[in-house]
Amino acid sequence: MIGWVIVAGLALLGVGGAVALLSHAREAVAAWLRRHSLGKVDLLGALLRLDKVAGTVRGKVFVNTRSTGLVLVDERTYRLDQIDDPELRQQVEARGFSERDVLHLVT
DSSP states (O other): OHHHHHHHHHHHHTSSSOBOHHHHHHHHHHHHHHHTTOOGGGEEEEEEEEEEETTEEEEEEEEEETTTEEEEEEEEEEOGGGBOOHHHHHHHHHHSEEEEEOHHHHO
């Protein structure tokens, strides 16, 4: 029982395992909106872009609003094995990049 608790705790911290990539994107958009005193209704779009770069994967989250246009709101580096979404991982491996509309996660 204690072993499962430790494993679950490490998974939540992202230690050595997959990360909740789409959750990171949602949290980044929400935090950016709060910092700029904007609400979900101000969003025209939100995009997660993954690019394979020198053995790692660079994740970028963009938002689009009427007042700001397209803005980079978060950028992180991941290992390929940390990408928890099989479809995103497959696209990055095959094409070297992947894009996903994440607006529905925020609204």
